[in-house]
Amino acid sequence: MWKRIWLSAPFVALALTALVATGSDAKLEAIEQIIPGVWFRQGDLAQFGHCNNIVIEMKDYLIVVDANYPSGARAAMADIKKISTKPVKYVFDTHHHGDHAYGNALWTEAGATTFAYKGVVEEMRRYEPARWRADAKNRKDLAELHRETAEPPQQTFEKIPFVIDDGSRRVEFHFFGWAHTRGDGFAYLPKEQVLCTGDAVTNGPYNGMGDGYAANWPKVVKRAMALPTKYVLPAHGPAGGPEILVGEERFLNEIYDTVKKEIGAGKKLEDLVEMKDGQPGTPKLQLSASAQHWVGSFYPGQIKDIYDEITQGKPRGEITGGK
Secondary structure (H helix, E strand, C coil): CCCCCCCCHHHHHHHHHHHHHHHCCCCCCCEEEEECCEEEECCCHHHHCCCCEEEEECCCCEEEECCCCHHHHHHHHHHHHHHCCCCEEEEECCCCCHHHHCCHHHHHHCCCEEEEEHHHHHHHHHHCCHHHHHHHCCCHHHHCCCCCCCCCCCEEECCCCEEEECCCCEEEEECCCCCCCCCCCEEEECCCCEEEEECCCCCCCCCCCCCCCCCCHHHHHHHHHCCCCCEEEECCCCCECCHHHHHHHHHHHHHHHHHHHHHHCCCCHHHHEEEECCEEEEECCCCCHHHHHHCCCCHHHHHHHHHHHHHHCCCHHHHHHCC
């Protein structure tokens, strides 16, 4: 998840409220079994910037979803040792953002192979090393690695789905299109009906749109919903079921349609969100009660990102990073 600009004091409070509402029963920085052979570790985003990790047990080894930041990778490694003696053979980067991929070097040093959809490496070429260097100024876990840039995934795939099947379990890796980023990957266990969504689907107000394609994002979620699913394991927020997919798609459609309608009525950006020094502050748009679970400190920036995407006629991520 790419964190951008969240300056408004009222929305800091709203974000904290949302975090309490969605995570009060969850155990942060702890690993819990979802079903036999699948574990979910919810990272503490507010304190450490960590994403969630999923651990999938195969016959002789483990697969981990998302490399996390280095501190998150170390924490995940320690927890994995508590649940299994099997080695981590593969680490799947769902996308290129730091809280999902900057821990790659730690996993490869430990003997794992990192991999991702090809779009992840392409996104890294667009944005690195600038983002790594900026992040390293504020994060000790990055600075202490003494690296000039992020380590990309060692292997990529293009044909969908990419499958790992050792006879004991089948794991599919999907790409459904440009949503949060141009490389958004999903991991899916068809027999167990477990879907790991990365940041393309989150359980709460975590939808950063700076590298995204707002118009296409709900279509990506809709495609993911075609997979028979009992368990949804997002990269941010607690684990849940298909209701997370339904709510995410509804929120994404509603916020996009609301901004588009206001633009069609002749409204300018300043009519939709207060702007100060080029940054979005207090929003002037109200979404429905059913969308509020996904409304938080990102909301002012989301309004601006969608406005920019519609008025400039190109995906928001293309405005950020070019074609």
